[in-house]
Amino acid sequence: xxxxxxxxxxxxxxxxxxxxxxxxxxxxxxxxxxxxxxxxxxxxxxxxxxxxxxxxxxxxxxxxxxxxxxxxxxxxxxxxxxxxxxxxxxxxxxxxxxxxxxxxxxxxxxxxxxxxxxxxxxxxxxxxxxxxxxxxxxxxxxxxxxxxxxxxxxxxxxxxxxxxxxxxxxxxxxxxxxxxxxxxxxxxxxxxxxxxxxxxxxxxxxxxxxxxxxxxxxxxxxxxxxxxxxxxxxxxxxxxxxxxxxxxxxxxxxxxxxxxxxxxxxxxxxxxxxxxxxxxxxxxxxxxxxxxxxxxxxxxxxxxxxxxxxxxxxxxxxxxxxxxxxxxxxxxxxxxxxxx
Numbered sequence: 001x002x003x004x005x006x007x008x009x010x011x012x013x014x015x016x017x018x019x020x021x022x023x024x025x026x027x028x029x030x031x032x033x034x035x036x037x038x039x040x041x042x043x044x045x046x047x048x049x050x051x052x053x054x055x056x057x058x059x060x061x062x063x064x065x066x067x068x069x070x071x072x073x074x075x076x077x078x079x080x081x082x083x084x085x086x087x088x089x090x091x092x093x094x095x096x097x098x099x100x101x102x103x104x105x106x107x108x109x110x111x112x113x114x115x116x117x118x119x120x121x122x123x124x125x126x127x128x129x130x131x132x133x134x135x136x137x138x139x140x141x142x143x144x145x146x147x148x149x150x151x152x153x154x155x156x157x158x159x160x161x162x163x164x165x166x167x168x169x170x171x172x173x174x175x176x177x178x179x180x181x182x183x184x185x186x187x188x189x190x191x192x193x194x195x196x197x198x199x200x201x202x203x204x205x206x207x208x209x210x211x212x213x214x215x216x217x218x219x220x221x222x223x224x225x226x227x228x229x230x231x232x233x234x235x236x237x238x239x240x241x242x243x244x245x246x247x248x249x250x251x252x253x254x255x256x257x258x259x260x261x262x263x264x265x266x267x268x269x270x271x272x273x274x275x276x277x278x279x280x281x282x283x284x285x286x287x288x289x290x291x292x293x294x295x296x297x298x299x300x301x302x303x304x305x306x307x308x309x310x311x312x313x314x315x316x317x318x319x320x321x322x323x324x325x326x327x328x329x330x331x332x333x334x335x336x337x338x339x340x
Contacts, residue, residue, distance in 0.1 A: 002253055003027040003075060005118075007061055007109060008082030010034060012193040013124065013182060015041035016242040017080060019191070022049045024246045029074055032083070033060040036196055040337075044190035061105035064112075071112040078120035078249050081109050084154065087200040088128070088299045091151035102154035103161070110165050114172055120252040122245065123162050125176040127234070127267070127304055128152030136271075137234075137307040140178075140263045149299035159263070166261040173260040175248050180234035180267035180306050182241045184326035185333035192333030193238075202274060203235075203281075203327075207334035210287050217289055219274055221296035226303055230274035234267040234305035237321035237329075241266055247315040258314075267306025268319040277323075284324045285331045 004021050008014045009030035021028050022045075030042060046054050055074075059066040061083045084102040085091070091098040106123070113121055129152060130138045131145025147153035162174040183203040185192030198214075199205040209217040222229040244266045251257055272280075282289055312318050 001025065001027045002077040003029060004249060005029045005031065005070070005074070005076045005079040006082065007031050007079065007105070008084065010039065010042045010056070011037045011082060012041070013238065013241065014082045015045050015191045016186060016238045017245045018045050019048050019186065020239070020242040020246045021249070022051060024250075026249070029055050029057070029076065031057040031059055031061070031070060034058060036085070037194060040194055041191040044186070047190050048186065048188050061108050062101060064108045067108040067112045068115065071116040071118060076113075076116070076118045078122065078252055079109060079113055079118055080122040080124065080245055080249070081106055082124045084124070086151060088149045088151050089200060089297060091149050091154075092298050095150035098150045098154055103157060106158045106161060110161065110172065114165075114169050117171065119171060119173060120249070121162065121172060121174040122248055122252070123158060123174060123176045125159055125178045126152065126155045127178050127180045127265070127306065129156045129159065129178060130304060132301045133304055136303060137269060137305045138265065139307045140265055140310055148301055152299075163261050173252065173257060175252065175257070175261075176263045177244060177248060177266050178263065179241060180236050180265070180304070182238045183235045183330060184237045184239070184321070185329045186239060187329055189329070189332040189336040192330065194337070202277065203330050206278065206281050206289065207330050209289055209291070210281075210285070210331065211334050211338050215290065217278070217291040218294035219278070219291055220294050220300060222293045224302045226273055228273050228275045231300055232271040232273045232303035232305065234270065235272050235277060235323065235326070236267050236319055237326040240319040240321050244311060244315060244317045247317040251315060264311040264315060265306040265308050266311055267308050269306055269308050271303060271305040272323065280323055281327045281331070284327050
């Protein structure tokens with residue numbers, strides 16, 4: 001059985017990917033420094049999969065000695081790297097925190113993979129690398145624009161580090177998955193997005209406002225050049241996103257890569273505005289949200305959505321869950337957390 005290391009595997013995306021990997025028959029090793037999560041989702045993964053023995057290592061990938069030790073003690077066939085800070089606004093106010101953590105952790109993972117014979121590296125990238133795109137939808141050939149935030153810049157730099165490492169070291173090959181906007185929760189409501197403190201992402205702020213944890217939802221800007229004045233995004237269900245990782249890992253391990261470094265957009269191809277998403281949440285869950293229009297937020301782009309054709313064709317993957325299913329799952333998760 002092939003073993004996949006999921007760095008940052010106790011977090012939102014990592015926990016959902018761990019479930020899908022286990023259900024696809026992989027042996028999974030979870031490692032996380034717990035700086036932005038607790039054990040809630042890790043415990044949820046064990047319940048969903050029935051894997052009480054799911055191995056977990058608490059460590060920081062910024063610690064090269066700990067990273068090297070992990071790779072030497074476990075035979076790892078592929079690594080999926082999630083261990084990064086990801087709040088756009090915080091990266092603008094504290095860029096050194098983001099450059100220090102996001103770059104060093106990935107460099108250490110690549111060093112350890114190269115040294116210990118782990119050939120396959122899957123990098124968690126982001127649609128932020130496209131910046132404010134010139135044309136929509138974006139394809140993998142769309143030019144990367146100057147980043148609108150240090151967070152987005154770390155994703156661009158890490159892609160370059162992976163590309164250059166693959167070119168230089170024949171023992172490594174890599175895939176970068178460029179996510180659009182992951183939302184929702186597992187259908188079991190046992191794992192989902194669990195931000196520490198005030199949420200930076202839209203859907204957890206929506207659900208926390210709906211449950212009464214937040215007084216009011218702020219919609220940042222209604223004067224963008226879009227049909228309703230609010231930003232447009234490509235919102236992808238977290239389980240759909242997780243399945244894309246399973247397809248990408250299989251592509252590597254089954255020797256189906258056509259190049260040593262590949263990039264795929266992971267999105268639905270359907271733009272939704274912030275206001276459309278808020279309205280859809282209210283409708284599907286039969287709720288009324290308290291929201292207000294606030295000033296634009298630094299680092300936000302006007303509109304971006306994917307052309308997912310390449311992932312559909314090469315990975316054999318396609319987003320299948322509806323917005324309604326996704327928003328219902330997000331609300332079920334919030335209620336689970338509240339014990340309702």
